[in-house]
Amino acid sequence: MKKYYVLLFLLALTIPLFWGINAWQANECGIIRSEIKILEKTQENCLDENKTVANDIVNLLTADRLDTEAQKMGLHKMRPEDVILIVMGGKGRDL
Numbered sequence: 001m002k003k004y005y006v007l008l009f010l011l012a013l014t015i016p017l018f019w020g021i022n023a024w025q026a027n028e029c030g031i032i033r034s035e036i037k038i039l040e041k042t043q044e045n046c047l048d049e050n051k052t053v054a055n056d057i058v059n060l061l062t063a064d065r066l067d068t069e070a071q072k073m074g075l076h077k078m079r080p081e082d083v084i085l086i087v088m089g090g091k092g093r094d095l
Contacts, residue, residue: 059065070076
């Protein structure tokens with residue numbers, strides 16, 4: 001009979017312990033959920049910023065813009081008469 005009371009006493013002590021552990025675990029899950037939401041928002045902001053930067057790069061690399069910037073620097077397109085062909089040869093090479 002004494003074993004029965006000891007078992008009942010231990011059971012009475014473990015139930016609040018399990019409730020406490022359950023509450024602690026629920027709290028930890030809530031903290032993790034809020035951290036995940038923050039990270040997802042950060043990821044979304046980074047993706048939006050990446051799209052913006054990618055679009056800016058595409059706009060900066062358009063042919064018309066590159067031509068305009070080259071002209072501002074005093075550069076011009078090569079003409080056929082501006083090209084000099086240098087042929088280097090040596091022994092055993094056919095020209």
